[in-house]
Amino acid sequence: MAELTERPFPPGDYPLIVVGSGPGGLQVSSALRGHGIDHAVLSADMQPAGMFRRWPFFQRLLSWTKPFAPVARGTRPYERYDWNSLIPETDEHRAVMVGLMDGTSYFPSRPEMQAGLEAFVSRTGLRVRFGCRWTGTRRLDDGRFELQTSDGTYTAGTLVFAVGVAEPWRPTSPGMELAAHYADTRPVEQYADRRIFIIGKQNSGFELASGMLPWAKRIVIASPSPAKLSVNTHSLVGIRARYVQPYEDHVLGGGVAILDAAIERIERGDADGAPFRVVTRRSLDSVEMVFDADDVIAATGFVAPLLDLPDLGVATFGQSRLPAQTPYWESATVPGIFFAGTIGQGSAGLKKHGIPSNSGAVQGARYNARVLARHIATTRFARADERPAVARDQVVDFVLDELTLGPELWHQRAYLARVLSLDPTEGIRDDGIVPLAWFVDAGGPDAIAATLETDGTGAVYPVVYLRRDGTVTEHPIEAHPLLDYRTASARSDLAGILAPMLGRA
Template identity: 25%
Template structure:
């Protein structure tokens, strides 16, 4: 039975960054990716999303993001960048592999795929992100709605909504961006559970460090991670100014109490709707880690850096404060160093020479 030094699950920004740093340190590993091709979650985003629209993609370690035309589709540009990166650094990506579960195997970890394959490893880096776990809250009557319901993962681009009445649900950046694109061509109603908090501060490095520290604190305590926007507040970009002029952000409604076939209802109001667009976020895709019992009593996975406190063989990247392209890069290096240190401590038990001699 081959025993790997590490297995990385996921080949998005965090997974590729981790693999790069593991490879530099001579740590034998594979990267298991659930998609058919490179690109992580970016390959699944809607065609209308251009590089001009996104907040930015951080450089992967050792290779800058190519110069880009603002009109280029993000779901083509970023996968092309990731594919070139995998090839340039000969990263050991295996795909498609849909990981079903990770079990403790007499001191080692056994990673099992949905199609019956398995890998045995001394350490694990989980980099599965959130895209595969969209969250939609349960609202009474949700199944009775006669119109169309879509989540961010299903968003087909603004033209799909032209001339229709759209209830946009959510208080984060995606909801703001959807309203910005839809308000000039459709009738929109904004619904959010919490009143939006607007912020016009420049996102300086100091602000970035403050934000990361606040998100890190939740994860360190074992609380479920929250989005970066929950700390930074919301900002309007130039492409959302027309929607602002139309008043689309002026009067967000609180969460409705029920859904009916023709729309949504509050105690004092009814709004007809053709579409409910759920911009209600995602949850971490960590259900395959359940056999390791990493979750604490507060509902989250408690981390020390990227290391799972409940099982130091496991690193989590793209989780909590590292759920951004910049944060994912930093977490990838941190996780690789933690893997190296873990392997060195385990060396008397028969560790491979490559990892014990790693830098």
């Protein structure tokens, strides 16, 4: 009973409301608190950790936390090696995950990830109203928003939705309703000695196949296009190399078939035979292939549970129904509504060389959330922005340090940038971490933006963007094999690039 009466954030009016208690909601709440922004956090869940309370089912996470690294544990540079801890506002709560992993792998298990997120909440004292489901939304005459929830009505001028992209989605092919979704997967021993047909060649399909390999009689994994590996796309959107054991079984004929084929329909099987028949058409030659299966699983993806936000005018796009967003993760069509967590993928950034950001995973989304909190604090709550002065003779070393050690540039390549502005009246100021797409498109005073980029060949190299008299130019610096740019050659390259700017400031 005590817990019920102590639930924070009862229905009422708040300056800002965050919805969701997954990594996205927790990270943005922590950062908002760091900026002193009063806000409520509501979640349908009964405890923190969001999707990681349930998924991934069988396999360890895709994202690593390396206990031993070339830099000291628990420092900002260490975040390059710890992809899974949320970022606190005080140093003592950094790198929470490391102490909770049992050392058998540097990829945390799902329960370890859940424990890490729970520990972050209890150690930092974050507060969430659990068991409170948002059910509807209305725009009030004064421009504020009303949220209807299972606990009553809330109002706020600013909303941050961190509701994830975890609502099961399946295509409309005939008979698809006969397939179970990834979300309905049963305990693995229930797949013993069965013929399993998995639709979808993304991480979730391969994760299931890997987990079922010791149990299944046969596994077929099918979708029209060939699988993409994450090592080639330099992000987690392709299949993580750790999940590709089914490929080996496929190549060696170990009871796994990986098929490029469209699913034409799923039918119930004969009373005496397999429960399901899956009719496919091969992408290569349009030949029909039919498979008997005991289980058909649609690992066909997820959508964002936006409820009635589209009716309010929030534009969405693509199969995941992601909201269209500005570079600062604000709805492109309804100002005042922002997004955090994996849903922030809807702000695609520049996608240089076609490579997406890591906003769909914790290691990218956690920085977006911190940049978002600062943006909201300064633009909607008139908080003073801290922009420390940087001495002219320190600029080159400052930029090279960030390129070598800064975790934001490392995890969000060509997406987030470190910006220094050069206003003649203010001198040189550190504007902090800024979305690169905003820097490039929004205009503004003369400024330098430094980021890391990758072009798909394996190279990771710095790129410096200069904005001079409103025109943006781009200047790559040669890649260093150990990614250490505090070298005489990088210093000389950067000094040459910056000379025309620094001469003016």
